Amino acid sequence: MDSLALASGGETMASLLETPLSEAGSFDILSLISTASPGAVNFFTETVLKQLDRFESVEARIAVTGESVGGRSSFIDAIRNVPDNEAGACPAGGSVTEPTNYKFPSTNALQIWDLPAIGSPDFSAAEYLDHVAFHRFDAFLILSSDRFTENELLLAKAIQKRQKNVYLVRMESASDPLLPGGEQREASPNDGLKEQLPKVFLVTSWRPGSLGFEELLLDLAQDLSELKKRAFLFAVPCVTSKIEQAKKELMMNEIWKVAARPILVNMMPIPVLSDMCGMTQLVATLTSYRKAFGLDEDSRGRWAKRVGRKPEEFSSAVTSTFGLAVCVSAVKKQIAKAAQSGRILATLLNVVPVVGQMGSATLSYRHTLSMLEAAVGEMAQDSERLLQKVLPLK
Numbered sequence: 001m002d003s004l005a006l007a008s009g010g011e012t013m014a015s016l017l018e019t020p021l022s023e024a025g026s027f028d029i030l031s032l033i034s035t036a037s038p039g040a041v042n043f044f045t046e047t048v049l050k051q052l053d054r055f056e057s058v059e060a061r062i063a064v065t066g067e068s069v070g071g072r073s074s075f076i077d078a079i080r081n082v083p084d085n086e087a088g089a090c091p092a093g094g095s096v097t098e099p100t101n102y103k104f105p106s107t108n109a110l111q112i113w114d115l116p117a118i119g120s121p122d123f124s125a126a127e128y129l130d131h132v133a134f135h136r137f138d139a140f141l142i143l144s145s146d147r148f149t150e151n152e153l154l155l156a157k158a159i160q161k162r163q164k165n166v167y168l169v170r171m172e173s174a175s176d177p178l179l180p181g182g183e184q185r186e187a188s189p190n191d192g193l194k195e196q197l198p199k200v201f202l203v204t205s206w207r208p209g210s211l212g213f214e215e216l217l218l219d220l221a222q223d224l225s226e227l228k229k230r231a232f233l234f235a236v237p238c239v240t241s242k243i244e245q246a247k248k249e250l251m252m253n254e255i256w257k258v259a260a261r262p263i264l265v266n267m268m269p270i271p272v273l274s275d276m277c278g279m280t281q282l283v284a285t286l287t288s289y290r291k292a293f294g295l296d297e298d299s300r301g302r303w304a305k306r307v308g309r310k311p312e313e314f315s316s317a318v319t320s321t322f323g324l325a326v327c328v329s330a331v332k333k334q335i336a337k338a339a340q341s342g343r344i345l346a347t348l349l350n351v352v353p354v355v356g357q358m359g360s361a362t363l364s365y366r367h368t369l370s371m372l373e374a375a376v377g378e379m380a381q382d383s384e385r386l387l388q389k390v391l392p393l394k
């Protein structure tokens with residue numbers, strides 16, 4: 001960070017780079033660039049561009065384990081919002097003998113793995129963890145439909161000892177498929193082994209909108225590193241308003257980087273030849289946000305199947321421009337609209353336009369940022385309406 005501390009603008013840039021994604025907010029990037037030294041600007045530019053590239057290339061891996069018939073397959077489908085019997089669904093019955101990766105429909109940045117069931121009388125947690133190559137996983141969920149067995153608790157401790165995150169998940173026995181709400185009951189692990197054990201979550205795959213499911217998703221996300229937390233939260237379905245708000249917050253805090261991208265790419269000492277043009281990048285970002293909010297046809301279709309409804313029944317929930325479709329012409333139109341309305345973020349009112357026009361005039365930083373802010377806000381509203389239709393509160 002030394003090269004950044006050369007000018008006052010450089011110091012602000014350094015602190016910007018160290019700010020977690022979840023707290024970054026929006027910044028007057030153009031005036032910062034105008035006041036920092038060339039060295040600081042170069043370092044800043046490279047760092048932000050690298051981070052943007054890593055949004056898609058990061059791989060977070062969550063492992064699901066436990067005794068056989070503990071509810072792993074059902075949970076793996078619930079957390080991915082994949083209906084039973086759909087291509088890619090985790091087959092019920094017949095535990096896997098090797099760790100098996102199940103992809104999320106909307107992203108490659110998060111993977112969920114079904115691990116072989118544990119529980120033979122001569123179970124060794126150390127051998128089991130070696131066998132599944134535990135190093136590659138960021139978090140472990142131990143699922144149980146009943147009291148946690150001694151082997152499950154031994155495994156939890158062995159995972160903790162290896163400095164990995166582990167969560168005990170007790171599957172709730174209530175049987176109404178996909179009813180909303182869901183009361184959370186006290187769920188305590190077996191007496192005697194209680195000390196130093198991870199928290200227990202009471203969850204049912206049939207009610208992903210319940211408090212226990214939400215709490216598990218939020219805790220899991222919170223314990224991951226910044227980029228993996230983003231990958232996780234973007235990939236999981238919007239099962240509650242809190243989850244949807246967490247996604248919205250991440251997006252609102254990163255859109256300044258997305259908007260600044262074309263400017264930063266142009267400022268690189270060696271031009272990035274293979275870089276997507278600004279408009280293509282914006283379309284890709286908005287498409288990924290639309291999917292993260294579950295507004296695309298695939299996500300809506302999967303919800304419909306999971307709750308036994310027709311996709312058309314959810315159509316009226318989605319009304320925003322980008323909730324309905326993302327395309328170049330809509331992006332251009334919305335940027336032009338933002339430019340006309342002069343709607344800009346409060347933090348950018350005193351922007352200093354030191355950087356000349358980079359490519360199309362409509363891609364100006366302020367207007368792009370304003371467009372993105374409106375787009376995220378409107379898609380979040382779509383997502384909230386969709387949620388109320390898919391998993392209505394009692």
Ligand SMILES: Nc1nc2c(ncn2[C@@H]2O[C@H](COP(=O)(O)OP(=O)(O)OP(=O)(O)O)[C@@H](O)[C@H]2O)c(=O)[nH]1
Nearest residue numbers: 068069070071072073074092093094095173204205
């Ligand atoms: N009550 C309740 N039952 C569940 C839940 N999830 C799954 N089950 C039931 O538990 C049984 C096993 O579910 P699976 O999801 O196949 O469990 P599994 O751990 O993958 O099982 P194996 O792969 O055979 O070891 C099935 O009868 C499910 O219907 C849940 O959240 N609540």
Ligand SMILES: [Mg+2]
Nearest residue numbers: 072073093095
């Ligand atoms: Mg299974």
